[in-house]
Amino acid sequence: MSWLTWPFRCIGFFLWFAKEMVTSSAAVLKDNLTPGQDSTPGITAFDSQCRNDYEITLLAALITLTPGTLTLGLNSDSKVSQADVAVSSPAKTGPLTIYVHGLYSGSADATREELRDMETRMLRGIRREGAPS
Amino acid sequence: MIGVDLGILIIGVACLGSAYRILRGPTQADRAVAGDLLLFGFVGLIALFGVRMANEYTFDIVLVAALVGFLSALSLARALTRGKR
């Protein structure tokens, strides 16, 4: 059944993301256009629930595209390579940590919160099944 | 087509800003990222100039530019680490 709803979930997610883009853009723009800096920059470690290269890449890209946040890189405890494995890779065994540079969230936890929200929405949007609730 | 001309001017000015950052630095990363932005700017300029000239192959070029712009960003990252992947 989930494959029936998949296109709508997908579009829904991207619409949500577009809205997010506009709001956070406004924040950044305001900060930029007003004198001084009111940002609270910091780097957050975020353990992702993404299961394959495509998910993690999409997530990282979306984070980067979102105004105010930037993916710095990735660290997987499991060093089993995905590079040479064909298209669909098995789920990761260990946590996949994304390090994110955030500007306006105030604290690491707040950032994690936002990221988690985004990740969940994303996985719900793009996974045909098995998305986190 | 005033919007196109205006767009060209705005992007042109933005590119100048990036160029300033490239020269100023202070870190290599600053130069790299400013360079990245500048190249994006040129992708935009290609689109705008192409449309303005009514070039029917504008989007072909932009597509190619988008593809290779990626290469330039990756190369810049590689340049920062001097080959370290």
Next chain:
Amino acid sequence: MTVAITAGLLVFGAVYLMMKREMLRVILGFILLGHAGNIVLMAAGGTSRRDLPYGSPEDLSTIADPLPQAFVLTAIVIAFSITIVMLVLAVTGNDDDDTAAAAKEVQE
């Protein structure tokens, strides 16, 4: 006029860089010089006609001259080839690309 100024600017930078010590800068100078050559070729076809030379156009008065474009295409690729060669030369000299030091050592 804009094309002429562009060509002049490119040559300006090119000559300045060619007079530098480091091979890499010299190469960059040559990249600029190559651009200058190409823009001169484009200018040679006339810059008042700028429409694309495709198909079999009826009205030739606005169509860009295709011949210089072919020239420039050839020239770009040739310049690219030589640039690669020069770049390799830049890293096969000394530990750095310092041509002056290499020359000095050779002359000793």
Next chain:
Amino acid sequence: MSAALLPLFVAVPLMMAALLVIVGDRRVVHAVGLLGTMITAVGAAVLLILEFRSGGAIAHGISSWPFGIAIPFVADMFTALMLVVTGLLTIVCSWFAIASGRAANVYFAPLVLVLTAGVNGALLTADLFNLFVFIEVMLLPSYGLFVLAARHKGTLQQVAGARLYVTLNLLTSTVFLIGVGFIYGTAGTVNMGELAGLAKTDPTVAISGAVCLFALAIKASVVPVHGWLAAAYPATSPAITALFSGLHTKVAIYGIYRMYAVVFDGDSRWLWIGVTLFCLTMVIGVLGAVGEKTTRSILAFHMISQIGYILLGVALFTLAGLTAGIFYLLHHMIVKASLFLSTGAVEVRYGTGEIGKLSGIAKREPVIAVAFFIAALSLAGLPPFSGFVAKFTLILASVKAGQIAAVVVMLLVSLVTLLSMLKIWNGVFWGDSKSSEKVSTSNADDDAPATSPADGNLPEASPTGTAAAAASTSGRKQSVAEPASAAQSSGGVATKEAPTASATRADPETKASSATTVAERPRIGMALAGPAVFTAAITLGLGLGAELLLGLSATAAEGLLDTTAYVQAVMGS
């Protein structure tokens, strides 16, 4: 010969180069492919000469497009002569390269073949942009040949020389390209046939053409843009120096002759510039030569000087002048190659070309010595060699044209030329090989571990030993002009060479350990000496039987003086 076959002068070497690259490293196949192609090309070019005995020209528009659209390939006597001599030189230099081990890799033969294709194309084309392309087709393989060496045995000097060589040539070709652009901008064509005489009537075309001529002048190393050649040419291997000396500058000179004849129609208004610059070139070149300290740098500066002579022919722009110039050009290609090849053979076998480091070669290598001396005398313009005929006809033409100052310059330069040739003769060929043996014996006493553990077939001296050897060598020759500075400089080189010795030792063509004495080296075999002897024989033959080449040159000169045949051929009418 059908004009439609002219492109084969380019296509066949190119195809052969491609095939050799595909075939991979098979030495015999490469040698046969290279020499076979070149001999065929020379044979075909000789047929062309026969065809043009009484003048005329043939042309073909590549791909049979109409006139003005197709790239035209044209041949007349001048082209044919150049095709023959460049081909011959390529054969001879390839032979030398094969004999000296420089060709022992997969790259040599393909690169030389592409170079040949470029040379032939540049000689044949009557389209200025196409000329630019073919100049590049010449240059790219040259960059490769310049740095060619045994694995990891390329020297720093080679790279430094290559940097200079590449950058200067790139500058030249870009300037040429810009000139071509201006010509297209003003005349609306780059076809030599359509351009014929335009520079005489249209000053904007003239200035555009001047840019092209200037570019060719840099390439030909005319003063004041001459220094690069003297600095770069000695940096590569002898075989390659010889090859380049015969091909690169000469194609540029050919271009100058052709362009001034066709596009400028021999416009007499600008000839004085040529006379002035070319006389300066003679003087500056020869002075540079006489001041140099290694054989090849002397010879490289000579090339500059001689180029002044050659180009004076076009600056006179009379039948006599052009005839003399063309004869000089062809003679010079052969003689210069001969000199580079004879000194190169010494350099390959004895490890250095530095004046004062060798002596007694004449006794050990009489064949090479005679070959060198013949070529040297020929270069200095002494009879009965081709150089005399060249110089004499040129002087005759200059007097006829009333250029007395040029005559005076030529005569003075001849004298200094001889002086510098004697410098090589004195510094390399003369003397006693025994004396250097003594030096080496004393070295061996001082430094017991004379061989390196890595590849110990060639003895290697310690830096101090080498310096001492060099110093005592020059000390012994008190009468040599600058004993003190010679000792200083050779000592300096010796100390500098020591760290790089391990990198250069095993390569037969790089400066090997300089302390190895003349007597210890194996002699130069006939395979290595052959090219020098062959070319020396040609210069003698061209001196005694000068009439043949003079007649052909005169035919070629007539074609330049009256370009009707050439232009009509290009125009397809």
Next chain:
Amino acid sequence: MLLTCLVIALLTCFVSPLITKFLGRNAGWVLALPLLGAAVLAVSAFADAARSGSADSSGSPVVQQWVPWMPTVDVGLGLRMDGLALVFTLLVLVIGALIMVYSTRYLEPVGKHGTFYLLMTGFAAAMLALVLADDLIVLYVAWEATTLCSFFLIARSGAGAREPAIRTLLVTVAGGLLLLAAVTVMIIATGTTRLSDILVDPVWSANGALTTAVAVLIAMAAFTKSAQFPFQAWLPDSMVAITPVSAYLHAAAMVKAGIYLLLRFSPVFADVSVWNVMLVTAGLITALFGAIAALRRYDLKELLAYSTMSQLGLLVTMIGIGTPEALKAAVIHTIAHALFKSALFMFVGVIDHSAHTRDVRELAHMKLRMPVTATAMGLAAASMAGVPLLLGFVSKETMLKAFLDAPGPAWVPWVVTAAAAVASIFTFAYSARLVLGAFGGRADRSEDSDDVVREASPAFWGAPVLGATAGLVLGVTPFLLDKLVTVGATASAGEEVEAHFALWHGLVPELFVSLTVIAIGTMLVLARHRVHHAMAPYDFPISGLDVVDTAREQTIRFGGVVGGWTGSIAPRRHLSIPAVALIVIAALAALTIDDLPAVVGEPSDPLDWVLVVLIACGVVAMMQAKTLIAAIVVTGVVGFGMTVWFLQLGATDVAITQLLVEILTVCVMVLLLRRLPTTFEKTPPRQHVIPLLVAGGAGLATTVGVWALTGRREMSPASEYFLTEGYNETGGTNLVNTILVDFRALDTLGELTVLGVAGITIAALLRARKPSPERSANIQDHSPLIDARDNTVFVRTAAKLMAPIIVAGSLILLLRGHYEPGGGFIAALVGGAGFALAYLAAPSDRSARVQMPYLLLIGLGVAVGVGTGFLGYLDGSFLRPLHPEVFGFQATTALVFDVGVYLAVIGVILASFNLLGRPPKRGGQPLVGGSDPGAPTHESDVSDAPTDREKRAEGESAASGSTSSEHSRDHANNPEESDEVNAR
């Protein structure tokens, strides 16, 4: 007949090595014969001519012959023997033969004498050619040949002879060049190279300036050869040569060539006052200087050398006087001098051989018991001294008579005669010094001591005795020479001269002069020790040799300076000169061109200025950039600016190509960046000034050039053709592409060759020389972000997304190139970008999937391109596109051509990434493909993806979390290191 003589001489020369090989030093016996034979032949030919009455304008007999040589410049092998030539022919051949004979005993019994005889016979042949030449070119050639022969003959006499040989060569070659100048001017002025015609050409009387100029040139040329002031120095210097050489050089060859030249041209210049003044002045100075110097020498040979100089001075003076009487004197004195001087030299050689010294001071302690030698040498010396009954007396009498009758102002005869008399006095004195020095010695002890020197063998002294005796015989019967001197003098005077010599002419003034000379001379001999002491302090202030040497050294030094101007091998100096020169050209052009055609249309668009400003900023930024990264980035900026410019100018294909090339260039640069320093060096501000000026000037010149030389004409005819006919002719709608692959496919073929060769070149370069070591960045090795495998996930995923787009795009661009933007280059560049992406996305350099047989690809590319060209011959021309029907579609071979282009471009891009971006292959072989020497298989076999073992090693290192080992593997640029890493 003359040709036969010359051929005989030349053949003698050619066979001499062979003869010497068999006979050793005795070859001289054999070699003398053909010389004598030739002399006989010459005489008989001349006699025939005299009988048959073939004569020149002055009525003397002449033999002529003409063989064409270089008709283009009207040069032939013209030979002509008149009386003058006959005299010199005889001297050259007879004296030559004597010296050949003499050499058989002078030379060492064993040794290599091949070159000696070769050069001596060559010398004789050259001299013969010189005196017989009736063509100026032949004359010059022979002149230089004598120079060369003498150079070698001097030079082969040991290490000490080299410098003298070089000095001799330089002086005489300089003279040769003057002769060449004279020859050229004469040829141009008279329109012929034929000497006999030139000598009677009306131009001499018509053009005074020309005549004077040529006279000066000829005189100077002869002065160098005959060692006349100020060119006298080389002659004594060349004494180092062995005696037979000196004998020939001084008596009959070399120096006599100058005398011959003067005599030959005397008919034309005898009335030119510059000629007279030059010859007389130089001759007298030389005569006096030589005579005085000779008196002060200890070495007998050196004494003779100065004596030659002096005698030649007298000869030159005679020619300078120029009257028939003087020329008559010159001819007979030439003969006399040849006889006594050759004899004297040979005798000195005999003494030298027997006594092992020729130093007067050493000989003074010896007793020479050599009666024959002493007598004959005495005779020869007496002849030189002008003692009656000897030929020298006759010639000196004739000379004095001519001097006393010298034309011109009244003081001239007096001054000339007085000077000649003084020279003769010294001649008498040094002649005596010669004989007394040789034989006047006293052995210190008894006769059987070692210091007594015995007579040599007759074969040794035979030849010189012959010469000395001839002097005596002819001295007693001088009328025997009447005929010879008559014809000789007639030829050199250009008018009928009668010579009548007799032993007794009566009490004529010259007899009194002669007697005075002998009297004073005798007194000088008697007072010789006092004279010697008195003269000792006076040395010539400037040594001529020093002048030559200084000139030579200064030339070399100055040459060093001149070479130093451009000596640097660093490109920047060499590059700046053309830039300056271009500015000059532009400035000159601006001055010469005054009106230009009108500008056509509106060449600018307002928004062009955006591009101008951006490019200006980019350029300035490139100039300002202090770090390499910044420089490369802003280079990209300018490149992208150019892309937009091309787009703006309606050049879509160009824009795409520019874009792709720009990016690939940046990619390659980044590959190399790790081997270069981070920053450029700082240059002090003042060092910016000149570059800025030059660059500014060049830029301005370019702008003005583009403004003036472009945009001022309508569309070119060719372009109109492309636009109107391009589609019809080729079926392609992308007209730029049709130009590339149809109309101007040859350019494209060249271009793809260039690209391919660039690949080969970098392979060759990197084979010849290892690149500089890599410099690692300051990397945070322990960061959680360090793992390459984790962190390339994004890129790899993106690359997977783009791969199909790139592949499809590349193919589409290739196939549609003839119709829409694209074509082989663009398609291949896009494909190359794909490879670049694959390279950049790979988790390690080694695993980057760019390993392909790039050399093969390049070779195939070129082969396909040329092969398509060959196909064109099916339709009659190279590269003619064919349009076969394939499955009902209209295909074009242009597409095949584009495939060739594609392959070559891909090959080069792969070459770059493989050679520059990947660690070297195992076993020390850098990845240059299977065509490596020693590699048996093709490169597709060997340079494939990493081996299984390698992959395992990588997997292990990744699994163990050893990130630093991964790091170091990337930096392992030499085989040992990488093997070490892999082995761990």
Next chain:
Amino acid sequence: MDLLTIIGNITIVIGALVFATAALGVLRFPDAYMRVSAVGTAGGVGIVLLVAGALALQPSIPNVVKVVLIVVVHLASSAVGTMAIARATYITRTPLEHFEFDELAEATPETDAEEDELSERS
């Protein structure tokens, strides 16, 4: 001037302005990370808007396909490229000048060697 043209022009100007904010960020933000962050967004989105606007000016089916490809490729490539630069910025020890918290530094094991290097740099 039809509606599409107007929309196109407006979109283009908006895109240009978004792009300009990135440039502003690159100019005004105090450290490299914040600058990278600015580029990651505006560089991607701005160009997409520009291209979309351009499409409105030259609407055609092939162009729509091309633009879709462009948007996908550009968003992906700009984001991924920016991340590559961001990571390179970090691992080459570019100083993080302004931060309230840094969990990446906490996760980085400090080794002796590194401390030495750090002290050397300061």
